[in-house]
Amino acid sequence: MTEAPLHIPPLADDEIHIWRCRWAGGAGERAFAGILRGYVGDEAVPIERGEHGKPYFPAPHDTLGFNWSHSGDVALLALGRGSAGFEVGVDVEAVRPRARALELSQRFFAPPETARLQGLPEPERLQGFLTLWTAKEAVLKAHGSGLSYGLHRVAFSLNKEGAMPEAFEGDVGVAREWQVRPLSFGDGLVAAVAWRGEKRALRVFTFPL
Structure with a gap:
């Protein structure tokens, strides 16, 4: 039985599209490959890798930026169009107990961020930590440098709406x-x-799926 082709919605220049799928058993990689082919409109375009492993389409298809992330069996793919070299980053984390969240914050985050986490009630601290972590990862993945750039160099404030960019370096x-x-x-x-x-x-x- 032949599967129906996947409908790819039009991607406007003022939009970011997020696709969610399962990751386990290669499902996410297969799904993302099909989605990316649909957006770029050419199955022959290779996906290349940057210096730090970030995937991208070479010119002249580099007006389509994309990035993916997975945690457990959940995977996300983010896409956007812009000028040549446009980039987008995405990060997802499953909520699970992290006994060393504050220790990790003290080691990798900017000091004001750790102070904010310490000031949160215990039930809210893990959510705050993951909110900061995913925001940082998303920026550094869009930048193409990944964690090697230094999580402390992209600092955020926290409010009810999430993590707000506050002080970036470099x-x-x-x-x-x-x-x-x-x-x-x-x-x-x-x-x-x-x-x-x-x-x-x-x-x-x-x-x-």
């Missing part, structure tokens, strides 16, 4: 140049997507 650019948005799935996941530039609308899709 060639990642200044904090006000970035958009960082939390992604809410309501099922034990914390996630964020990030890109440099103007605000965009988010559209979330689920890959049918």
